[in-house]
Amino acid sequence: MAIGLEVEKLKASYQPDGNNVTALEDISFSLEPGETCAIVGPSGCGKSTLIHALANLVRYNSTPTVLDGKIIWDSNPRIGTVFQEHTLLPWKTIFENVALGLRVGKFKNIEIQKRLSPVLGDLGLAGLEDRYPSQISGGQRHRASIARSLALNPGVLLMDEPFSSLDALTREKLQDLYIEIWKKHSITTLIVTHNIEEAVCMGSKIIVLEGPPGKIRGSVDNPMFGQEGLRDNQDFYKLCIKIRLLLEGK
Amino acid sequence: MNATNKWKSYSGATVAILTVWWGFSYILPNLNLPTPLQVAISFPGVIKEGLWWHFIVSFYRVAASILLGTAFALPIGLIAGRSERLNKIVSPFISLLYPIPKIVFLPIFILLFGFGDWSKIALISFIIFFQIVVTTRDGAKAVSQQMIIAMHSLNASNWDIYRHTVIPATLPKVFTALRITTGTAIAVLFFAESFATQAGIGYAIMYFWGRFDQVGMFCGIVAMAFLGIIYFEFWDLLEKTFCGWTKLV
Numbered sequence: 470m471a472i473g474l475e476v477e478k479l480k481a482s483y484q485p486d487g488n489n490v491t492a493l494e495d496i497s498f499s500l501e502p503g504e505t506c507a508i509v510g511p512s513g514c515g516k517s518t519l520i521h522a523l524a525n526l527v528r529y530n531s532t533p534t535v536l537d538g539k540i541i542w543d544s545n546p547r548i549g550t551v552f553q554e555h556t557l558l559p560w561k562t563i564f565e566n567v568a569l570g571l572r573v574g575k576f577k578n579i580e581i582q583k584r585l586s587p588v589l590g591d592l593g594l595a596g597l598e599d600r601y602p603s604q605i606s607g608g609q610r611h612r613a614s615i616a617r618s619l620a621l622n623p624g625v626l627l628m629d630e631p632f633s634s635l636d637a638l639t640r641e642k643l644q645d646l647y648i649e650i651w652k653k654h655s656i657t658t659l660i661v662t663h664n665i666e667e668a669v670c671m672g673s674k675i676i677v678l679e680g681p682p683g684k685i686r687g688s689v690d691n692p693m694f695g696q697e698g699l700r701d702n703q704d705f706y707k708l709c710i711k712i713r714l715l716l717e718g719k
Numbered sequence: 720m721n722a723t724n725k726w727k728s729y730s731g732a733t734v735a736i737l738t739v740w741w742g743f744s745y746i747l748p749n750l751n752l753p754t755p756l757q758v759a760i761s762f763p764g765v766i767k768e769g770l771w772w773h774f775i776v777s778f779y780r781v782a783a784s785i786l787l788g789t790a791f792a793l794p795i796g797l798i799a800g801r802s803e804r805l806n807k808i809v810s811p812f813i814s815l816l817y818p819i820p821k822i823v824f825l826p827i828f829i830l831l832f833g834f835g836d837w838s839k840i841a842l843i844s845f846i847i848f849f850q851i852v853v854t855t856r857d858g859a860k861a862v863s864q865q866m867i868i869a870m871h872s873l874n875a876s877n878w879d880i881y882r883h884t885v886i887p888a889t890l891p892k893v894f895t896a897l898r899i900t901t902g903t904a905i906a907v908l909f910f911a912e913s914f915a916t917q918a919g920i921g922y923a924i925m926y927f928w929g930r931f932d933q934v935g936m937f938c939g940i941v942a943m944a945f946l947g948i949i950y951f952e953f954w955d956l957l958e959k960t961f962c963g964w965t966k967l968v
Binding site: 512521548550554558559561569572573601616621716 | 869871872876879883904962967
């Protein structure tokens with residue numbers, strides 16, 4: 470079941486070499502259950518820090534991060550995270566990589582099989598289960614990485630520039646695939662990206678960050694989200710230009 | 720490398736070594752080197768007369784040393800590689816003790832453990848420990864932080880992270896270290912067996928040498944080569960079983 474999220478006056482700072490560096494400042498926004506939101510901003514504005522903070526991964530960073538403010542999940546958060554790199558384990562088959570979260574969660578084999586079968590099918594990975602990450606394409610690796618998070622049936626999915634290392638066509642295919650999955654499961658999704666078109670494709674709400682330190686410059690609703698043939702629509706490009714101007718501070 | 724290719728490369732190397740050996744035995748008659756054929760003819764007899772027993776003793780000593788040294792080195796290396804705190808404690812000891820030629824401690828080990836197997840096993844384990852611990856620590860340290868963060872995002876415990884990520888990522892480096900330590904272990908074993916013992920290939924080689932039995936001595940050297948091959952093949956087999964993914968294209 471999808472869950473909602475409220476972030477209130479979030480501040481994050483870290484001490485890379487003893488000096489305090491503020492990565493995020495006064496970040497406030499909320500997501501309804503099942504809503505998708507794209508956060509777009511230039512490199513270094515704290516997008517990845519935001520994902521790490523929301524996923525509660527910051528305490529594992531090599532440098533201590535101080536968080537201030539509130540992150541309120543409206544129920545017990547089952548958070549899935551998809552990273553910029555696919556982070557699949559090269560010594561495990563695709564099946565074992567996708568099953569990793571379930572293995573860690575001590576699920577029984579029969580339950581793992583039951584859960585993985587539809588996820589692998591949804592992400593077009595059926596037939597690739599016995600291959601290793603080095604034996605499949607970059608796009609397939611990213612699909613496996615998304616499948617690994619979806620297998621845990623998350624209430625919210627956080628995506629940290631998940632398609633940025635892919636070529637344009639593969640990236641668009643994966644964006645469309647993810648929207649199909651979202652239509653089926655209505656997972657609350659927060660994706661950060663530096664790509665404006667990707668933000669317009671993936672977010673029903675688009676938040677523009679500036680920085681460093683990362684602050685919200687503005688937000689735009691995207692009524693076109695989820696429409697068929699979105700990229701052929703003139704309004705799609707108009708919205709991209711609007712967001713670009715917002716990013717440029719014009 | 721598949722079995723046929725391996726067989727071919729072993730055959731090629733053997734022919735090359737035997738040719739050089741044969742050449743030397745003819746070019747330098749003053750050295751009184753036996754020819755490979757003389758050694759090959761005598762080898763079954765020397766084995767039967769007792770070299771087999773020396774072989775088993777040496778095999779056991781190397782196996783016990785590697786097991787003992789690795790049993791201590793692996794956990795320390797794996798934890799030190801991921802824990803800055805433990806690494807700060809372990810690193811100065813490694814830096815101070817690793818460069819010392821530890822063979823100089825043989826008299827101390829003999830005093831501590833006597834003339835039997837344990838003094839030799841303890842010495843070789845001590846040497847192996849440092850080689851494995853350094854490689855394992857550096858291998859564990861090199862595991863991508865992004866992979867660890869991804870594991871945390873799946874709610875993995877520290878044990879899960881070791882089991883699914885750090886250990887498999889470090890294993891190929893451990894096998895490389897084991898191959899290197901096998902050579903070191905056999906070299907140290909020869910030295911340790913060359914005095915204060917009456918068993919082991921090292922002892923047998925020195926025994927034949929003392930009797931000017933060059934053929935017997937070379938049978939011992941060939942037995943030592945076999946000892947190394949068995950261990951190398953064993954590491955290859957284990958690596959193929961546990962790290963097959965490194966050979967994928």
